[in-house]
Amino acid sequence: AQTVTQSQPEMSVQEAETVTLSCTYDTSESDYYLFWYKQPPSRQMILVIRQEAYKQQNATENRFSVNFQKAAKSFSLKISDSQLGDAAMYFCAYRSADSGGSNYKLTFGKGTLLTVNP
Amino acid sequence: ETGVTQSPTHLIKTRGQQVTLRCSSQSGHNTVSWYQQALGQGPQFIFQYYREEENGRGNFPPRFSGLQFPNYSSELNVNALELDDSALYLCASSLASPSPLHFGNGTRLTVT
Numbered sequence: 001a002q003t004v005t006q007s008q009p010e011m012s013v014q015e016a017e018t019v020t021l022s023c024t025y026d027t028s029e030s031d032y033y034l035f036w037y038k039q040p041p042s043r044q045m046i047l048v049i050r051q052e053a054y055k056q057q058n059a060t061e062n063r064f065s066v067n068f069q070k071a072a073k074s075f076s077l078k079i080s081d082s083q084l085g086d087a088a089m090y091f092c093a094y095r096s097a098d099s100g101g102s103n104y105k106l107t108f109g110k111g112t113l114l115t116v117n118p
Numbered sequence: 119e120t121g122v123t124q125s126p127t128h129l130i131k132t133r134g135q136q137v138t139l140r141c142s143s144q145s146g147h148n149t150v151s152w153y154q155q156a157l158g159q160g161p162q163f164i165f166q167y168y169r170e171e172e173n174g175r176g177n178f179p180p181r182f183s184g185l186q187f188p189n190y191s192s193e194l195n196v197n198a199l200e201l202d203d204s205a206l207y208l209c210a211s212s213l214a215s216p217s218p219l220h221f222g223n224g225t226r227l228t229v230t
Contacts, residue, residue: 004160035218043206045161045221091160104151104212104219105174108160 002027002094006109013082014117020067021077021112023092031097034068034075035106040088048090051075053097079114087116122222124209130228131199139194139225141209147220148213150192152184155206155224167192196227204229 003026013019025034036048051059051068058066063083067076079086092109123142131137143150151166151174163176167186181197190211196203206226210219 037221043208043224043226045208045210045219047218047220050218093160104149104166104210105163105176106153106161106219107163110158110160 002029002032002096002107004092004094004107004109006092006112008112009110010113010115012115012117013079015082015084017082018078018080019082019114021079021090021092021114023075023077023109025073025075025092025094027073027094029096033095033097034066035093035095036064036066036075036077037091037093037108038086038088039091039111045091049077082116084116084118087114089113122209122211122220124207124222124225126225127223128226128228130230133199133201133229135199136195136197137199137227139196139207139209139227141192141194141211141222143190143192143209143211144220146213147211148190150186150190150209150211151219152192152194153208153210154178154203155208156202157205161208164194199229201229203227 005024032053034051037045049061063080065078089111091111093106125140149168152164153161155161164178165175170186183195185193206224208224210221212219
């Protein structure tokens with residue numbers, strides 16, 4: 001079974017600064033997807049960024065980028081130029097790429113609460 | 119396009135009772151999945167439905183059951199409620215893989 005570990009229960013950053021959230025995972029599969037989701041107080045899970053394991057290039061979405069190290073099974077999220085609206089719970093998630101069973105199961109970590117200080 | 123909507127927003131039930139939670143998928147999405155998020159934890163996969171059939175299930179007992187309707191809306195039913203069932207229940211819909219999941223705002227269930 002796959003597991004996802006987020007070792008930082010809480011992180012804080014000053015507005016306009018950069019912060020990196022850590023995530024490690026364990027799997028025996030070679031093809032999979034990794035995600036970062038943001039959950040603000042509104043409770044809705046919002047997709048921040050996605051990485052396909054077969055792609056060596058790190059994904060980037062505006063101020064959000066990842067450092068994907070497949071051999072180390074590490075998937076960290078970097079938020080540049082942090083904004084007050086970035087404050088939320090951030091979850092790292094894993095999904096198998098096995099499309100035979102249309103497997104959409106996400107395995108989540110326990111989350112990291114990000115505080116942005118003005 | 120409308121997103122994923124869940125009802126009710128909050129619900130309080132007594133131990134031993136039964137509850138039904140509802141989810142309307144995002145327009146055009148034929149796959150729906152349900153997650154349970156206990157306080158301070160990440161969401162845990164309950165099950166998923168594709169074209170009205172369950173095609174994946176997490177480590178949850180049979181008293182957690184579901185339905186998906188022809189319009190792709192869905193229900194989560196929980197029988198014989200236990201105190202540990204208190205959690206945020208999230209519904210998510212998607213198109214065929216590898217499209218990402220789109221989540222609703224969840225239903226907060228409290229069992230007393």
